Amino acid sequence: RRPVTTAKLKKMKEDRVPISVITAYDYPSAMLAEQAGIDAILVGDSLGNVVLGYDSTIPVTLEDMIYHTKAVTRAAKTSFVIADMPFMTYHGSVDETLRNAARLMQEGLAKALKLEGGMEIVPAVRALTQAGIPVMAHIGLTPQSIHQIGGYKVQGKNSAQAEKLVEDAKALEQAGAFAIVLELVTDELAAHVTQTLSIPTIGIGAGASCDGQVLVFHDVLGYAAELHPKRFVKTYAHIGEAIRSGIRQYVDEVKNRSFPASEHAFHMEGEVAGLYGG
Ligand code: KIV
Ligand code: NA
Numbered sequence: 001r002r003p004v005t006t007a008k009l010k011k012m013k014e015d016r017v018p019i020s021v022i023t024a025y026d027y028p029s030a031m032l033a034e035q036a037g038i039d040a041i042l043v044g045d046s047l048g049n050v051v052l053g054y055d056s057t058i059p060v061t062l063e064d065m066i067y068h069t070k071a072v073t074r075a076a077k078t079s080f081v082i083a084d085m086p087f088m089t090y091h092g093s094v095d096e097t098l099r100n101a102a103r104l105m106q107e108g109l110a111k112a113l114k115l116e117g118g119m120e121i122v123p124a125v126r127a128l129t130q131a132g133i134p135v136m137a138h139i140g141l142t143p144q145s146i147h148q149i150g151g152y153k154v155q156g157k158n159s160a161q162a163e164k165l166v167e168d169a170k171a172l173e174q175a176g177a178f179a180i181v182l183e184l185v186t187d188e189l190a191a192h193v194t195q196t197l198s199i200p201t202i203g204i205g206a207g208a209s210c211d212g213q214v215l216v217f218h219d220v221l222g223y224a225a226e227l228h229p230k231r232f233v234k235t236y237a238h239i240g241e242a243i244r245s246g247i248r249q250y251v252d253e254v255k256n257r258s259f260p261a262s263e264h265a266f267h268m269e270g271e272v273a274g275l276y277g278g
Contacts, residue, residue: 004039004080006112006134006178012039012211013200019212021202022220025051025068029217030075038079042114042214043069045084045144050218057143060086062100069108082136083110087144090115090124097124101133114181116142118168122175129176137172139165140206141184154205156189169193181214182206184232205232 002008012019020037023044024030033041047068048060062085069083089100104110112134115121125135140155149155156162165185172180179200182190187207194201194209203210215233218224222238229235253259268276 001037001078003078006080009039009080009179009200009212010198013198019200019202021212021214023047023214023217024072024076025217026071027075030072030079030081033217034076034079039212040080040082041072041076043072043081043083043108043110044114044216045086046216050216050224056146057084058087058146060084062086062089062103066103066108069104069110073109080112081110082112082114083108084114090121094123094127098127098131101128101131105133112136112178114138116144118164119171122171125172125175125177134178135176136179136181136202137169137177138181138183139168139172139185140182143183152184154184154186156185162189165189166193166196169197173197173199179212182210205230 009019019039021040021042022033022038023042023046024033025043025047030041043065045057045060045065047064048054048057051068052060052064054060065083065086069081073081083104085100085104090097101113104113113128114136115124115128116138118139121137125137128135141149141152143152146152156165166189169180177199179202180193180197181202181204182193183203184205185193185203187209190201190203190206191209194211200211202212202214204214219229219233220236221240222235223240223243250259267273
């Protein structure tokens, strides 16, 4: 397979070929996603929740993002790897934003960066784009602003909010974004934004009209699954259960001494074996 590029993603929108995106945070998960034929991998700051055990994405640092992006890009040979810029790393001066972005590109080897927000991040999007970095925008529910938003709820339900979201989307496209994530917005509004923009929309909890879909790795696979999966998630496997039962069996076999068996052990040969034969 040829490496996926921003040009390919744009062409997929034009040809109405849906774009598949999943998050990944380490080498084996990225390798498996790559082998499964995913178009793009997002090293999401959702790693704060699903890998590091925080209850939001706010504690995730630039160092965390670089560390995980490095592991993912070692495995992803053809899928397009996008890394999240974490909380407050693109809200200071343009210089500081560029310095942080450079580290994710040079050390993490990401091919693109994702930033949350609307109009207010247009200067950052423009600066990165002018530096040759493809930018994916992210509007609707933006988890880094969860305390300001006040909860994990559907965005753009009334017409004032919807209008603002459409204006944000247009401004981000104008500023040079190559794609835009729509998180937790109504099906109707996502369809409208998708028709209005020439760049691909990638939905999560935003209905079937988006140009592509993204989900979190752990949600897709039932890995350390939440007790109550979110409504927009579909679980395609139950690897958490498979892992738990595998470990349980290992523990049992250690306890009852059925592991290791003779074929897992090493033996002395000849005379010396007689000296040590337990
Ligand atoms: O961090 C993440 O996983 C994301 C996706 C949910 C879009 O930003
Ligand atoms: Na994110």
